[in-house]
Amino acid sequence: MNSQQLRDALRLYLVMGSPNCGRADPYAVLEAAIAGGITMFQFREKGSGALEGPAKRELGARLRRLCAQHKVPFIVNDEEGLALELEADGIHIGQEDAPAAAVRQRLKNMIVGVSAHDPEEAQAALAEGADYLGVGPQYATRTKLDAREVRGPAMIERIRQGGIRLPLVGIGGIDATNAAPVIQAGADGIAVVSAIAAAGSPREAAEKLWRIINR
Numbered sequence: 074m075n076s077q078q079l080r081d082a083l084r085l086y087l088v089m090g091s092p093n094c095g096r097a098d099p100y101a102v103l104e105a106a107i108a109g110g111i112t113m114f115q116f117r118e119k120g121s122g123a124l125e126g127p128a129k130r131e132l133g134a135r136l137r138r139l140c141a142q143h144k145v146p147f148i149v150n151d152e153e154g155l156a157l158e159l160e161a162d163g164i165h166i167g168q169e170d171a172p173a174a175a176v177r178q179r180l181k182n183m184i185v186g187v188s189a190h191d192p193e194e195a196q197a198a199l200a201e202g203a204d205y206l207g208v209g210p211q212y213a214t215r216t217k218l219d220a221r222e223v224r225g226p227a228m229i230e231r232i233r234q235g236g237i238r239l240p241l242v243g244i245g246g247i248d249a250t251n252a253a254p255v256i257q258a259g260a261d262g263i264a265v266v267s268a269i270a271a272a273g274s275p276r277e278a279a280e281k282l283w284r285i286i287n288r
């Protein structure tokens with residue numbers, strides 16, 4: 074995947090695991106979100122009630138197959154072993170995970186996404202070989218309990234003004250009411266959890282976000 078293809082894939086990025094779907098079936102949620110136009114998916118099985126062990130791998134494998142059928146890039150959160158086992162297209166790591174340079178070295182053919190909260194972390198991620206950045210939290214979020222202080226779209230502007238042109242998504246508290254400023258600040262796309270996974274209709278939620286970010 075070249076840089077433009079990655080930018081296109083990052084346009085509407087769903088990050089999700091079973092704890093984010095309430096009573097809904099995560100497979101059905103992902104199926105609906107794909108029908109609604111998501112362009113990338115991250116399997117992030119975290120939080121209260123998260124699956125572990127074989128159940129987690131089994132769900133990951135089903136979601137991976139669904140993404141493959143629809144040609145939606147499949148990214149695994151945090152875990153290199155799981156990314157390899159599921160033959161993922163990539164991995165997303167944060168500042169508290171394995172060092173980006175080491176992950177880049179080990180997973181040469183995978184997309185490596187790195188979380189950045191300021192221009193210094195963004196610059197370091199670029200130097201360590203990240204393919205894209207996740208910058209957050211854009212707004213207050215109840216999904217990630219250990220999220221940092223809200224950065225806002227202004228942090229994306231600062232990162233861009235610092236000369237970093239790497240593909241980049243905003244994440245954290247983004248929904249249809251506040252997605253536009255994230256794109257206007259210089260993001261290639263938005264990454265969302267609850268705005269799609271917890272929506273009454275994940276398909277309609279994705280369609281609505283798609284219209285907003287492509288306006």
Ligand SMILES: Cc1ncc(COP(=O)(O)OP(=O)(O)O)c(N)n1
Pocket residue numbers: 086088115117119150151165166167168169170186187188206207208209217242244264
């Ligand atoms: C696209 C994207 N951006 C940021 C994150 C957050 O990663 P991290 O800081 O490692 O936190 P956890 O998701 O692991 O709790 C992400 N997952 N995806």
Ligand SMILES: Cc1nc(C(=O)O)sc1CCOP(=O)(O)O
Pocket residue numbers: 088188207208209210211213214215216217220221244245246247264265266267268
């Ligand atoms: C996974 C994640 N990372 C964040 C960061 O700031 O890096 S915020 C976040 C959770 C985003 O969930 P929601 O779209 O429901 O607010």
Ligand SMILES: [Mg+2]
Pocket residue numbers: 150151165166167170
């Ligand atoms: Mg992480």
